[in-house]
């Protein structure tokens with residue numbers, strides 16, 4: 001069975017996912033596309049030689065009988081409405097982060113999905129599929145370093161545009177650490193605080209960069225995450241878990257080493273699209289395979305999207321207050337507690 005996809009949003013990541021579903025992965029086909037910028041949707045069909053219909057909007061696309069699943073890859077503020085409409089239409093949804101831009105919006109999706117009665121939605125938190133993070137999780141689970149005590153993480157981009165604002169460091173960038181780090185240690189967040197070191201001369205006038213975010217988990221683990229989006233030298237993701245008996249670290253992205261001009265070194269990636277390329281492939285392949293196998297997606301859930309948004313909201317509050325802010329989650333519904341495959345365990 002081929003899963004027939006409609007794509008809502010044919011910008012940067014929408015096109016990346018169109019390419020991988022059409023040319024690389026097994027079991028999916030793009031049959032419909034839409035974008036508020038209709039020229040972009042038409043261009044995607046032409047550029048990727050898709051046998052797909054261009055629809056004027058998400059609702060028209062969702063009404064098409066031959067669409068089994070949608071990729072929601074539009075701008076964050078548009079996600080909630082498209083995801084709710086897709087659930088209403090009974091279609092499977094792969095939605096890029098954020099699930100919705102408010103915790104209330106995420107909760108509306110959670111409630112709609114529970115009302116539907118089975119899982120339809122997977123959120124694009126692809127790091128859970130990255131082999132480095134998977135190895136870290138295995139090591140922690142197997143007690144290789146004893147109880148984890150601290151995590152040091154960094155999310156560095158070479159540069160960002162003028163439209164990148166201080167709060168985006170949380171809801172656009174840190175959101176990946178927010179999701180993957182509590183999953184890594186199987187714990188919940190309790191508090192968050194944000195500090196601003198000396199500002200980089202490369203940060204534009206209204207952007208506070210870098211930022212240091214400190215998260216404490218209920219189990220007492222202290223996480224410090226550096227967000228540094230003008231680091232200049234590359235796209236660099238770091239994670240080190242310090243345990244009672246040892247330390248485990250995220251592997252560096254593999255690249256040849258070189259000896260040249262009196263230097264020994266290795267290359268650092270510049271583009272986020274390359275760093276997690278395997279993880280993007282795996283998350284979408286898993287989305288298709290698990291739907292075919294079990295009738296439900298297996299990856300990060302709407303509840304995971306809700307956790308990320310509540311935590312991001314508290315972190316944004318902490319950016320303004322300078323105080324330690326409490327992270328208060330509602331109780332996890334049984335609906336999202338059933339055991340799933342490894343990635344979500």
Ligand SMILES: NC(=O)C1=CN([C@@H]2O[C@H](COP(=O)(O)OP(=O)(O)OC[C@H]3O[C@@H](n4cnc5c(N)ncnc54)[C@H](O)[C@@H]3O)[C@@H](O)[C@H]2O)C=CC1
Nearest residue numbers: 009010011012013035036037073074075076078096097098
């Ligand atoms: N998982 C990851 O690593 C990444 C996730 N993202 C997320 O993916 C989403 C898209 O990001 P990009 O592709 O970088 O943005 P983009 O700006 O390149 O593309 C977004 C597209 O959505 C379209 N759009 C906006 N509202 C729409 C609506 N209501 N209906 C249909 N189309 C609509 C825009 O016209 C644009 O073509 C964002 O939520 C972003 O946070 C982006 C990059 C990486």
Ligand SMILES: O=C1[C@@H](O)[C@H](O)[C@@H](O)[C@H](O)[C@H]1O
Nearest residue numbers: 097155156157172173176272
């Ligand atoms: O989601 C993403 C982008 O929005 C963001 O701009 C990058 O910094 C992230 O690492 C990437 O994964």
